[in-house]
Every structure is written in C-alpha cells, then in structure tokens.
Amino acid sequence: MTDIPAPPWRKARRANAPRTVLSRDLIVATGLRIIDSEGLDALSMRRVAQxxxxxxxxxxxxxxxKEELLDLIYDEVMGEIRVPDPDPERWLEQLRELIMDEFRVFRAHADIAKVGLATVPTGPNALRIGEGQLAIMLAGGVPPKVAGLMVDRLGLYVSSDAYEGSLYITRQRASGKDLESFMGEFFGQVEEFYRGLPTDRFPNLVAQIDNLMNPGGVERFEFGLDLILRGLASCVEEATGPTTKG
Structure with a gap:
C-alpha cells in the first residue's frame, strides 16, 4: 500500500532530534575537543552546552x-601519559621516557598547559604520574627530598615549554594561517631581524644566529631535560659515594 502524500499546503512535521544523554565523561570530552580545536579561551559552560x-x-x-570542568579535562589529558613500573637498573632512562611522554601529550593538547601551571595535582591520573615519578626516582636511589623537589621542577619544565608553544598557536589562530606557514613566516622574520643587527654591538648574536635558530622544539626540550637529569644523577652519586673497586 502506497503512503498518501501530505497536502502541499501543510508543513511537514520535523522529527524530533534524539536527546543527548548527558554524563560527566561526555561533558569533559566535549570541553577537551573545544580546547584542542579553538583554544582555552573558547571554553565556557555555555559553549559546551551549545x-x-x-x-x-x-x-x-x-x-x-568551569573551574571543576578544567580540572577534569586536565586530568583526562594526564590519563594519556604512560607510567612504567620502576626498574632500579633503568631508573634514569625510565624517568626520561616518562617526561618525554608527558611532553608529547602536552604538545598534542597545547592549551592544557595553561591549566597545569600553578595547579596542585588532585585528580587520579595526575596523582598517578606524581606517584610514578617518585617511585622511579626512589628506586634509583635519589634522596627523598631531592625526589620531591624534582617532581615539582619536572612538572614546571614540561608545562612551561608546552605553554610557550600554546602562545604561538594562539597567534597562529588569530592570523588565519596554517601552523606551518605561520611559524615559517614568523621565525623567518626573527632570523632576518637578528642578521640585520649591528655587528659592532651584537657580534655574538649575529655570528651565532644559526645555532640560536636551527634546533627545533623537540631538540630544545630534550637538551634541557638531559641537563636536568644529569644533575639529578649527580645527586645519586653524591648520596651513595664513589664506587671503590677492590
């Protein structure tokens, strides 16, 4: 049997869209999606609701x-970071791997670093990472006081580096250009400026411009991290004393 069409003068009834079943997880996922695509400033309770x-x-x-939402989003991001089980023989390598994974995750969600700065970890995932860092360092013989300080310093190092990256992304969004084009143009202008400086006043800046400009963001982060970890390893050596060979 063929359905009879509705008269043309009668408006067709629109089917009601299915209602979204709200949950905390869905709200957090939506908030994170907004931050990743448009930046932290775009996030509001109204925007998430829309x-x-x-x-x-x-x-x-x-x-x-919103404050609680940001805490939940931050902890959701921290859940992406892998924490290895402590191995005393590989503690320094494990700590480096853990921090590099934090760096990878924070770069993927650049604006989340703004939330991480000046925030005391209270979520289960953030606490898991702090616990993991301490466990790795203590297993490697790092003095407890040094290990406690290092958890704070490492977190600040990761967040501040990622935060700098988020500032460039904010500028890029405002420019309307894609990230690669924006960064290429911006740093090209920076390099041109430095090369044009008077050499009688700034001989080293001009002469070392390639060394100042060429290393990429990952290489710069690894350089600083390795310096920090080298200093941490020296604390273990001082605590245990020199090894005497019989």
Whole structure:
C-alpha cells in the first residue's frame, strides 16, 4: 500500500532530534575537543552546552562550574601519559621516557598547559604520574627530598615549554594561517631581524644566529631535560659515594 502524500499546503512535521544523554565523561570530552580545536579561551559552560544541544543549567548536575570542568579535562589529558613500573637498573632512562611522554601529550593538547601551571595535582591520573615519578626516582636511589623537589621542577619544565608553544598557536589562530606557514613566516622574520643587527654591538648574536635558530622544539626540550637529569644523577652519586673497586 502506497503512503498518501501530505497536502502541499501543510508543513511537514520535523522529527524530533534524539536527546543527548548527558554524563560527566561526555561533558569533559566535549570541553577537551573545544580546547584542542579553538583554544582555552573558547571554553565556557555555555559553549559546551551549545555543542551538546542543551542549556548550561543542565551541565551543573554533572559539573559544578568551569573551574571543576578544567580540572577534569586536565586530568583526562594526564590519563594519556604512560607510567612504567620502576626498574632500579633503568631508573634514569625510565624517568626520561616518562617526561618525554608527558611532553608529547602536552604538545598534542597545547592549551592544557595553561591549566597545569600553578595547579596542585588532585585528580587520579595526575596523582598517578606524581606517584610514578617518585617511585622511579626512589628506586634509583635519589634522596627523598631531592625526589620531591624534582617532581615539582619536572612538572614546571614540561608545562612551561608546552605553554610557550600554546602562545604561538594562539597567534597562529588569530592570523588565519596554517601552523606551518605561520611559524615559517614568523621565525623567518626573527632570523632576518637578528642578521640585520649591528655587528659592532651584537657580534655574538649575529655570528651565532644559526645555532640560536636551527634546533627545533623537540631538540630544545630534550637538551634541557638531559641537563636536568644529569644533575639529578649527580645527586645519586653524591648520596651513595664513589664506587671503590677492590
């Protein structure tokens, strides 16, 4: 049997869109997607609600406010970081691998570094990372006080480096250009400026411009991290004393 068409003068009834079932996980995932695509400044409870096709008031049954949402998003990102089981024979290598993985994750979610700065870890994933760092260092013989200080310093090093990267991405978004084009143009202008400096006043800056400009972001991060870890290893050597061969 063929359905009878509706008269042309009668408006067709639109089917109601299925209601989104809200949950804390969905709100957090939506918030993270906004931060990754548009930056931290674009995030608001209203914006998340719009993305989910609901009103801001409906979010408050799951998340108290924007501050709590940011804490939850931050901890969600920290959940992507791998933490190895401590191996005393490889502790320094393991710590380096862990920090490099943090660096990778923070670069993938650049604006999240703004949340990590001046934030005391309280979420389960952030606590897992702090616990893992301590376990690795203590297994390697790092003095407890040094290990405690190093957890703070390493977190600051990762967050500050990623934060600098997020500032460039913010400029890139405002320029309307893709990231590669923006960075190439920006640093090309920086290099041109330095090469044009008067050599009688700034001979070293002009002469060393290639060494100042050429290393990429990952290479720069690894350079600083290796210096930090070298200093940490020396603390273990001082604590244990020189090895005497009989």
């Amino acid at each position: 993305e989910l096709g609901t009103g801001p008031a409906s979010l408050y049954a799951h998340v108290e406010n």
